[in-house]
Amino acid sequence: MTTAIQICDVWKRFIMRHNRSNALKMRFLGLFFERYRERREAFWALKGINLAIEEGEAVGLVGPNGSGKSTLLYLIARTLYPTRGEIIVRGRVAPMIQVGLGFNPELTGRENVYLSASLYGLTRRDIDEMFDDIVEFSELHEFIHAPVKNYSTGMNARLGFSVAVHLDPDILLLDEVLAVGDQQFQKKCVKRMMEFRRRGKTIVFVSHDPTAVRTLCDRACLLFQGDVIEVGNVDRVLEAYGTRIGVEAAPLR
Ligand SMILES: Nc1ncnc2c1ncn2[C@@H]1O[C@H](COP(=O)(O)OP(=O)(O)OP(=O)(O)O)[C@@H](O)[C@H]1O
Numbered sequence: 001m002t003t004a005i006q007i008c009d010v011w012k013r014f015i016m017r018h019n020r021s022n023a024l025k026m027r028f029l030g031l032f033f034e035r036y037r038e039r040r041e042a043f044w045a046l047k048g049i050n051l052a053i054e055e056g057e058a059v060g061l062v063g064p065n066g067s068g069k070s071t072l073l074y075l076i077a078r079t080l081y082p083t084r085g086e087i088i089v090r091g092r093v094a095p096m097i098q099v100g101l102g103f104n105p106e107l108t109g110r111e112n113v114y115l116s117a118s119l120y121g122l123t124r125r126d127i128d129e130m131f132d133d134i135v136e137f138s139e140l141h142e143f144i145h146a147p148v149k150n151y152s153t154g155m156n157a158r159l160g161f162s163v164a165v166h167l168d169p170d171i172l173l174l175d176e177v178l179a180v181g182d183q184q185f186q187k188k189c190v191k192r193m194m195e196f197r198r199r200g201k202t203i204v205f206v207s208h209d210p211t212a213v214r215t216l217c218d219r220a221c222l223l224f225q226g227d228v229i230e231v232g233n234v235d236r237v238l239e240a241y242g243t244r245i246g247v248e249a250a251p252l253r
């Protein structure tokens with residue numbers, strides 16, 4: 001079995017800035033008074049993560065808000081870099097998070113599709129060929145010509161997901177994609193993800209929905225305060241989430 005994503009002792013530190021202000025008045029006051037001064041505080045969002053994800057595996061990342069799930073996806077996507085440690089990725093990644101959140105709000109959906117796909121390395125002709133399918137899957141219709149800043153959260157996610165799957169990557173990173181789409185779109189996404197799995201692709205799926213994790217994932221990984229608490233069998237991990245962290249996991253089907 002080949003490892004698609006090898007996460008080796010990964011640490012991520014963020015610098016939190018308090019009292020950050022560009023206002024001249026505040027900066028001036030800061031010269032005299034402590035409480036107006038900018039304070040910087042280091043915060044470790046990930047603390048020594050080790051995880052190997054095999055090719056063709058679908059792994060669910062679960063854990064409470066702020067536990068480091070999205071940060072880990074950003075690191076795998078190389079949108080962020082680890083403060084310490086290393087992540088080895090084998091295969092091409094089309095990160096939903098990068099595409100979805102990376103859309104330029106001033107550009108139209110169409111322009112963003114061309115921009116994202118060309119950053120991924122596709123030629124104009126490749127993109128021309130897949131463009132109609134991308135729009136059709138997203139069901140954005142004429143909104144594809146509107147600026148992304150006018151999209152709802154769900155519309156944004158629809159386009160992000162549609163672009164990501166049409167790029168046909170080896171590794172698909174999905175962050176809460178099902179949480180913002182309506183039920184009909186959720187079904188479509190799940191179907192696409194299943195198809196992806198069948199074709200031997202790798203999926204890392206962040207979700208707060210235990211049922212979705214059970215349906216889609218071969219394994220799960222529980223993060224808590226930047227640490228991996230439990231990894232392995234989905235039911236066992238969800239149970240650990242319920243008992244150790246105090247969140248009621250959905251009843252087993
Ligand atoms: N750019 C940043 N600067 C400072 N702190 C950050 C930054 N990004 C994330 N953090 C902090 O890192 C921690 C982990 O955040 P992350 O977004 O990875 O959590 P999460 O598990 O995805 O949570 P959620 O379930 O709410 O999406 C949080 O405490 C967050 O405040």
Ligand SMILES: [Mg+2]
Binds near residue numbers: 069070071175
């Ligand atoms: Mg998150």
